[in-house]
Amino acid sequence: MAAILAAVSTEAMATEPRPRVLLIEDDLETANEIVGDLGERGYQLVHEANGQEGLIKARQKEFALLIIDRMLPGLDGLSILQTLRNEGIHVPVLVLSALDDVDDRVRGLKAGGDDYLGKPFAFMELAARVEALLRRPLKSRETILRVGPLELDLIERKVRRGERVIELLPREFKLLEYLMRRPGQVVTRVMLLDDVWNYRFLAATNLVDVHIGKLRRKIDGPDELPMIQSVRGAGFLLGPPD
Amino acid sequence: MPLPWLGQTRWLRFGLYPDFKKAGLELFRTTTFRLTAHFAAAFAFLALFLFAFIYWQTAGVETRRMEYELEHDAAAIALESKSDLSEVVRLAVASRSHRIDYLALFSANGTLISGNLDRLSRDLPADGVAHRIEATSPGEDNLRHDVVLMVCRLLVDGRFLVIGRSLDSVDNLRSVVLHALGLGLAPAVLLALAAGVALSRQALEQVKAVRLTAERIVQGHLSERLPSRGRGDEFDRLADSMNYMLDEIERLLEETKNVTDNIAHDLRTPLTRVRSRLERARQTAQTHAELQEMVDRAIVALDQTLRIITALLRIGQIERGVRRPSFQAVDLQTVVGEIGDLFEPVAEEKEIEFTVRTEKVSLIPGDRDLLSELLANLVENALKFTPCGGRVRLTLETEAGSVAVRVIDNGPGIAPEEREAVLRRFYRSDKSRHIEGCGLGLSLVEAIAKLHAFRLHIGDAQPGCIFSLICMPERSQDS
Numbered sequence: 001m002a003a004i005l006a007a008v009s010t011e012a013m014a015t016e017p018r019p020r021v022l023l024i025e026d027d028l029e030t031a032n033e034i035v036g037d038l039g040e041r042g043y044q045l046v047h048e049a050n051g052q053e054g055l056i057k058a059r060q061k062e063f064a065l066l067i068i069d070r071m072l073p074g075l076d077g078l079s080i081l082q083t084l085r086n087e088g089i090h091v092p093v094l095v096l097s098a099l100d101d102v103d104d105r106v107r108g109l110k111a112g113g114d115d116y117l118g119k120p121f122a123f124m125e126l127a128a129r130v131e132a133l134l135r136r137p138l139k140s141r142e143t144i145l146r147v148g149p150l151e152l153d154l155i156e157r158k159v160r161r162g163e164r165v166i167e168l169l170p171r172e173f174k175l176l177e178y179l180m181r182r183p184g185q186v187v188t189r190v191m192l193l194d195d196v197w198n199y200r201f202l203a204a205t206n207l208v209d210v211h212i213g214k215l216r217r218k219i220d221g222p223d224e225l226p227m228i229q230s231v232r233g234a235g236f237l238l239g240p241p242d
Numbered sequence: 243m244p245l246p247w248l249g250q251t252r253w254l255r256f257g258l259y260p261d262f263k264k265a266g267l268e269l270f271r272t273t274t275f276r277l278t279a280h281f282a283a284a285f286a287f288l289a290l291f292l293f294a295f296i297y298w299q300t301a302g303v304e305t306r307r308m309e310y311e312l313e314h315d316a317a318a319i320a321l322e323s324k325s326d327l328s329e330v331v332r333l334a335v336a337s338r339s340h341r342i343d344y345l346a347l348f349s350a351n352g353t354l355i356s357g358n359l360d361r362l363s364r365d366l367p368a369d370g371v372a373h374r375i376e377a378t379s380p381g382e383d384n385l386r387h388d389v390v391l392m393v394c395r396l397l398v399d400g401r402f403l404v405i406g407r408s409l410d411s412v413d414n415l416r417s418v419v420l421h422a423l424g425l426g427l428a429p430a431v432l433l434a435l436a437a438g439v440a441l442s443r444q445a446l447e448q449v450k451a452v453r454l455t456a457e458r459i460v461q462g463h464l465s466e467r468l469p470s471r472g473r474g475d476e477f478d479r480l481a482d483s484m485n486y487m488l489d490e491i492e493r494l495l496e497e498t499k500n501v502t503d504n505i506a507h508d509l510r511t512p513l514t515r516v517r518s519r520l521e522r523a524r525q526t527a528q529t530h531a532e533l534q535e536m537v538d539r540a541i542v543a544l545d546q547t548l549r550i551i552t553a554l555l556r557i558g559q560i561e562r563g564v565r566r567p568s569f570q571a572v573d574l575q576t577v578v579g580e581i582g583d584l585f586e587p588v589a590e591e592k593e594i595e596f597t598v599r600t601e602k603v604s605l606i607p608g609d610r611d612l613l614s615e616l617l618a619n620l621v622e623n624a625l626k627f628t629p630c631g632g633r634v635r636l637t638l639e640t641e642a643g644s645v646a647v648r649v650i651d652n653g654p655g656i657a658p659e660e661r662e663a664v665l666r667r668f669y670r671s672d673k674s675r676h677i678e679g680c681g682l683g684l685s686l687v688e689a690i691a692k693l694h695a696f697r698l699h700i701g702d703a704q705p706g707c708i709f710s711l712i713c714m715p716e717r718s719q720d721s
Contacts, residue, residue, distance in 0.1 A: 171583050201615045210587045
């Protein structure tokens with residue numbers, strides 16, 4: 001639930017300074033909701049309603065993340081994004097848009113966005129995306145990923161939990177690798193479908209749950225503490241057993 | 243007098259007179275009539291030209307024949323003995339030979355010796371050759387002026403012999419030709435015009451029928467169709483095309499109406515649920531956890547509503563063909579493999595035997611994301627309707643030059659009369675009413691298939707259902 005997400009976030013915040021996030025969004029109601037929600041999750045939000053002003057603020061390079069709406073007065077979101085990228089500013093950007101359309105998504109990502117979220121969205125989804133962007137997956141050269149007692153060997157394609165060797169199907173291996181690169185981080189169903197299966201559309205409601213369920217039965221033995229948790233209304237999270 | 247007056251009153255009373263007048267004008271404005279008038283004019287011109295040519299040719303031949311005869315006669319008369327000549331001339335004039343109208347003998351100084359000409363024309367050279375010349379001769383009452391052919395010969399003794407012939411016969415020929423022209427041309431033109439009027443009237447009637455039907459359709463009688471007389475002519479074919487168009491428009495309107503009704507209904511149901519849940523939460527929730535639980539359920543129902551709206555927008559977007567420019571060569575084997583991989587656990591969960599069989603096939607021009615969505619919908623659909631313990635197969639193969647993707651299940655199948663209906667938005671068969679879904683999956687499948695110009699076919703797997711998707715592979719650029 002939200003409590004877990006908040007707990008994870010605060011835990012992360014405790015060690016690092018509160019990340020500053022710039023929100024460029026002209027709809028005041030949406031902006032207030034986002035500021036409120038992300039504020040509760042421990043982010044420091046700065047809001048700008050106008051595209052031009054937003055660009056000026058974004059250039060100050062004091063933000064860890066930008067959330068930019070597509071449709072803006074003054075200067076539209078994609079232009080801001082392109083201008084920033086052309087100026088060599090590579091801060092992560094999450095593009096928001098009411099035009100929930102794949103073409104738009106592609107355009108948003110092409111313009112230099114790191115992620116794209118169509119309105120209306122669940123705040124859980126937004127929070128998960130923001131966190132994912134701020135904590136980019138480990139791109140270490142390590143060939144063995146470790147979370148708690150769980151160990152995944154990318155070369156040997158073998159997984160062990162403690163001493164127990166776990167046999168995984170290739171698709172389960174891929175899913176676990178994705179989760180292990182984002183330990184303690186909530187990943188949503190849409191993120192999993194998109195990143196693990198290249199599937200960009202609405203899917204059957206329980207499709208991801210079935211996959212996670214299968215994986216969970218192999219990872220979390222009957223007498224072991226669970227490592228894969230469901231975050232209600234948001235997605236899943238893999239972390240060391242409590 | 244009273245009769246036409248009565249008649250006119252009756253026409254006026256029934257409002258027919260203005261119509262008749264209008265109809266008359268309309269007749270002259272029709273294309274058929276104009277064409278007929280042009281045709282009649284062309285015909286008349288051709289006839290005139292033809293007759294003129296015949297006259298010109300015949301008159302020429304006739305004149306030359308007369309010239310020859312005249313020259314010949316002049317030579318023959320000149321050969322008569324000199325003393326007898328004046329007597330010959332006198333007798334000849336008296337006997338009025340049909341070949342010679344004028345005959346005269348003049349002395350060397352030009353005085354008339356004998357014959358029916360009063361003087362020797364200065365325009366006439368004495369060369370024994372026929373010339374066309376105006377002659378005056380003493381007629382019964384006064385002098386006759388006439389255009390004649392004349393030959394003058396200088397005789398050995400210095401006298402002049404002149405013979406001539408009237409061109410009346412050539413004139414007669416002209417009047418005969420003109421007469422024939424008048425007799426033949428006038429009826430022909432009249433006939434052409436009459437035919438034009440008749441044809442125009444017939445065409446007008448057809449057009450009128452079309453116009454009246456169109457007016458009735460405009461008034462809202464959408465099931466009206468244009469009359470087709472079964473002759474297979476242009477009008478029938480036009481009527482057939484228009485009727486086909488009307489069928490399509492009627493179907494689309496009906497579909498739009500149904501869809502609008504269904505959208506309203508399908509959105510109202512979950513929204514009503516949300517409303518009642520929230521209301522109940524507000525009234526009955528005792529603890530924060532209870533409230534959260536109820537709000538969560540309301541959010542689930544709202545998400546369902548949003549999914550329906552998103553799916554509808556997507557179908558609309560795909561149907562408008564917005565995405566065609568992003569077509570690329572797609573390897574269906576990979577896509578089918580991925581979809582199989584994605585759904586295998588779902589099948590396992592439901593204890594459905596799920597097999598995926600693919601082979602290497604040609605690349606297909608298409609949108610990869612949409613194609614995987616299409617396949618996912620078909621597979622999801624099959625898994626949803628196949629009971630536990632059933633079987634679902636996903637196959638990809640090359641078949642007679644095209645690539646065929648099939649999803650075959652052994653579920654309840656789709657009745658033949660429902661196979662078209664299941665592709666409609668929000669359609670739910672009685673069998674599927676208890677199964678969760680928004681009734682848009684197959685509409686999305688159809689929209690994507692249409693965008694790619696794939697053929698989508700629903701068949702019977704006895705028992706169960708086969709969805710076949712026939713795709714045409716990409717042709718190589720140089721062929």
